[in-house]
Amino acid sequence: MLAEAKTATGRLAERLGDARQRTDDLFAIVRPDSLYERPIPERHRIVFYIGHLEAFDWNLLRERVLDQRAFDPELDRLFAFGIDPVDGGLPTDKVSDWPSMDIVQRYVGHVRQRLDSALPKVLSDSLNSDAHQLLNVAVEHRLMHAETLAYMLHQMPADRKLAPSGRPEPIVPPFTPTVVKIPSGSISMGLRRSDNGSFGWDNEYEAHEVGVPAFAIDKYKVSNRQYLEFVDAGGYDEPLLWTAADWQWRKQQDISHPVFWRKSGNTWLYRTMFGEIPLPMDWPVYVSHAEAAAFARWAGKSLPTEEQWQLAAYGNNNHGRTTAPDSLAGNFDFERWDPVSVASPHQTESFFGVAGMFGNGWEWTSSVFGPFPGFEAFSFYPGYSANFFDGQHYVMKGGSARTAACMMRPSFRNWFQSHYQYVYAGFRCVIH
Numbered sequence: 112m113l114a115e116a117k118t119a120t121g122r123l124a125e126r127l128g129d130a131r132q133r134t135d136d137l138f139a140i141v142r143p144d145s146l147y148e149r150p151i152p153e154r155h156r157i158v159f160y161i162g163h164l165e166a167f168d169w170n171l172l173r174e175r176v177l178d179q180r181a182f183d184p185e186l187d188r189l190f191a192f193g194i195d196p197v198d199g200g201l202p203t204d205k206v207s208d209w210p211s212m213d214i215v216q217r218y219v220g221h222v223r224q225r226l227d228s229a230l231p232k233v234l235s236d237s238l239n240s241d242a243h244q245l246l247n248v249a250v251e252h253r254l255m256h257a258e259t260l261a262y263m264l265h266q267m268p269a270d271r272k273l274a275p276s277g278r279p280e281p282i283v284p285p286f287t288p289t290v291v292k293i294p295s296g297s298i299s300m301g302l303r304r305s306d307n308g309s310f311g312w313d314n315e316y317e318a319h320e321v322g323v324p325a326f327a328i329d330k331y332k333v334s335n336r337q338y339l340e341f342v343d344a345g346g347y348d349e350p351l352l353w354t355a356a357d358w359q360w361r362k363q364q365d366i367s368h369p370v371f372w373r374k375s376g377n378t379w380l381y382r383t384m385f386g387e388i389p390l391p392m393d394w395p396v397y398v399s400h401a402e403a404a405a406f407a408r409w410a411g412k413s414l415p416t417e418e419q420w421q422l423a424a425y426g427n428n429n430h431g432r433t434t435a436p437d438s439l440a441g442n443f444d445f446e447r448w449d450p451v452s453v454a455s456p457h458q459t460e461s462f463f464g465v466a467g468m469f470g471n472g473w474e475w476t477s478s479v480f481g482p483f484p485g486f487e488a489f490s491f492y493p494g495y496s497a498n499f500f501d502g503q504h505y506v507m508k509g510g511s512a513r514t515a516a517c518m519m520r521p522s523f524r525n526w527f528q529s530h531y532q533y534v535y536a537g538f539r540c541v542i543h
């Protein structure tokens with residue numbers, strides 16, 4: 112019992128250390144003279160996130176479990192929350208509104224020091240399950256930002272970044288897009304509070320059963336090659352393929368192709384994390400929900416619901432046929448910066464034979480992000496999910512190359528606005 116509690120404690124502290132290393136390494140790929148840039152107009156400048164990761168941990172843990180006094184309430188507040196404007200309004204702050212890197216780095220060091228000297232004691236109390244839950248929140252919050260920051264840094268020109276050495280691409284045998292039939296099934300969604308098992312965010316509770324009628328789904332994610340057909344067929348110029356709001360967005364922002372693509376003369380280039388390459392036809396296309404939905408309409412198909420995705424990925428309860436979540440293989444957990452082919456052999460196929468559902472790009476669903484029956488917001492972070500139950504955010508499932516392994520659990524739910532193009536997210540279609 113004691114030994115068990117100790118290892119759990121050691122693991123949490125170690126995981127926080129690993130996550131910090133992860134985000135430190137990420138900020139280190141940005142040239143120091145570019146840390147006050149704002150690569151995505153709807154988001155804060157990079158400097159905010161350097162402070163945010165620490166302010167978040169500190170605000171979460173300081174009073175609740177550590178009994179510590181604030182030493183810099185102004186920075187605690189300045190760095191408390193990110194932004195996600197739904198009204199099209201963009202932030203207008205200036206570089207001079209932000210503290211110098213010296214001040215930010217001193218704040219980061221100070222917070223870490225204080226947490227690290229106080230945490231071991233509270234964590235070693237195995238009955239302090241609050242502390243364990245809050246630490247999990249801190250670790251996963253940081254790891255999520257390791258991904259959302261990667262989207263952000265992706266948008267910076269390559270000459271603002273320092274590229275680490277890359278990995279060779281896997282060799283992929285020829286393949287043809289095809290469709291997999293999924294029989295009707297009953298599935299469990301979410302986590303059960305009474306299980307008291309592993310950590311989950313508020314939106315993963317409560318567990319419930321859902322019946323899903325039979326359907327068919329693309330075996331592979333939609334590739335750049337397939338999406339190019341839609342572009343070439345004039346998909347971006349046909350209002351009937353878009354909802355009214357999506358069409359208005361597409362017109363207003365003058366969007367005519369995925370944000371990861373760039374046209375140079377007659378050829379398409381692809382913007383990888385560290386430079387441009389000829390459009391890799393077999394990589395999954397990364398697009399906003401609006402663009403994914405327009406493609407699906409053009410193809411006479413639809414995006415899967417969250418429940419359909421879950422059934423296709425993890426199997427059903429009826430016959431005990433499931434994909435074992437602890438044996439997942441795929442392009443996730445920070446091994447690469449960019450996708451691989453949708454048919455890469457190094458990824459787990461689901462029980463039904465659907466390929467590449469785990470990693471290599473999140474997958475948009477047609478489901479609006481909302482609470483499961485029995486949802487209760489975390490008292491210590493009431494807005495984490497509930498602030499986004501506004502009908503404007505869609506559920507994404509799966510994971511990307513920059514998603515930590517701990518968040519590849521079946522119940523994990525991600526979400527973004529329909530018009531957010533910068534996510535490492537693609538899609539596959541279903542036929543009813």
Ligand code: AVJ
Pocket residue numbers: 193195252255256259495525526527
């Ligand atoms: C769950 C990835 C949509 O980045 O907006 C980070 C996670 N929330 N800080 C986001 C989050 C607060 C969130 N996503």
Ligand code: FE
Pocket residue numbers: 163167193252256
């Ligand atoms: Fe955050």
